[in-house]
Amino acid sequence: MNSGQLLVITAAIGFGLNPMLAQLLLADGLSPLLVSLYRFAIPALILMPWLRLDRTEYAEGLIMLVFGIANGLAMLAYFYAMTRVPITLAIFIYYSYPVMSLLVGWLVYGKRPTPNRTISALLIIIAASLACKPSVFAADQWLPLLGCFLAPLVFAISIHYWSNPRQALAPLQRMRCGLLGHLIVLLPLAVLSQPTTWLPASNSGYLWLIALGGLATSLPQYLFTLGAPKVGPEKTSIAGAIELVVA
Template sequence: MWKGILLVLTGACSFGILSTIVKLGYHQGFTLGELCSLQAGFGMLVLWGIHFLSGAKTSGLKNKDARTSFILGSSTGLVSITYYQSVQYIPASVAIILLMQFTWMSMLAEWVIYKKRPTPIQWVAVFFILGGTLLAGGLLNNGETPLNWKGIGFGLLAAIFYTIFIVVSGRVAQSLTPLLKSAWIVTGAFLLITLLFPPLYLINGRFTGTSLWIWGIPLAVFGTVLPPFLFAKGMPQTGVALGAIISAAELPVAMLSATIFLREAVTPLQIAGVVIILSAIVVANLQRRSTPEG
């Protein structure tokens, strides 16, 4: 159990520092398309490399599960694009709060798609998550935290796309190993990103002539390689409900890294909002674990 907890916690912390890395990349003059492309491209190469070295069977796109995973990758590609676009307009500590709205969006999506009605306690949790978001997002700080409506919109879009991935991914491609499934998902994400942002950095000298290639390494490791592997290994040991609670560590880690490395100011009201959001997530998922599947 404790090994599983540590694995899931490490995966969540990896996700948590992504927004800070992207923000620092922007400060170096790199673009949204370049950073997204490098993250997916490097991640795809590493995942496929590990898969082939493992000697496991490879399922091509003629396989329905492989094809489904490949298509599902478009949702993760859109998460990266919209989330990192959000970080361009608003503080990283606020962008992660908007992304975390997938916690209640996924409950609603499961209700609409799979007729899995949220419990009364989960509805209460949604109310507190929304209330905590108002505090944590700095909307009650009398203008102290700069907010941009484009950033808010992109942050919520990222939450919607992440909701689609969370709700669908656990129910498809069951015949594939977690590593192969992740490789096909990231390949699909890379294709979408390449169509939207052609990798001109490969021919205009920016890839080798600047430090751009270096930024692709941490983005790929912490965004597309470690989290899927760690979650795949840890979730079976912790269970989905406890795993979801532990993965909420992504929120405080993101805010802490933004405070340390980006010098973003975090007010007591925002800290209180984070505590409320985390508490609501814990309560909602503990309730989900105690409720029989129906």
């Protein structure tokens, strides 16, 4: 195991905490929109003051900004789905991203998956499906269910880009641009939604917020940004599947 794989696996452990922490915060009175906002706002408060780009880095920064906007909307759809469909199903859909990554690599980038990686992807589907109980869906559950697929799709596309970006950019700068994209879309939506409460109902909720922004977002995102270019998209997807075990 090389250093890149170790970084991706460590990041996956942190990312795997997201479903648990999101459920705790949703149960503590926060809306899916606020959970999505706080997930990115906490690291943004720490990192954004040091966002500095040279003129030559503007194009790459804009690309990361777009990824941030897409990821922010995708995570909002995912957290919303967790309140409308069975939790195990939402988690199963999200952690199908290694399979989506292989498909994106094949259909978009012309990277035909090897037999070993195809088998690994199938094993991930089997492992995830074991935690999913069959359900009959009501009519109002189908839209949240479809929206749940946005998060793994955006993440799969991101994996391929982060593994081979158009231009070099320092990992922290890449994170800052992405976080700015998250806030551009989520902060106005949060204000317009006029939530009944902006804060958790219990004292423990503040700990969950810090854990969501730090242990489940900031640290793993940084480690992932460092590790993905070292191992490539296919190995990144497979190594990242350890998220399912943690979740």
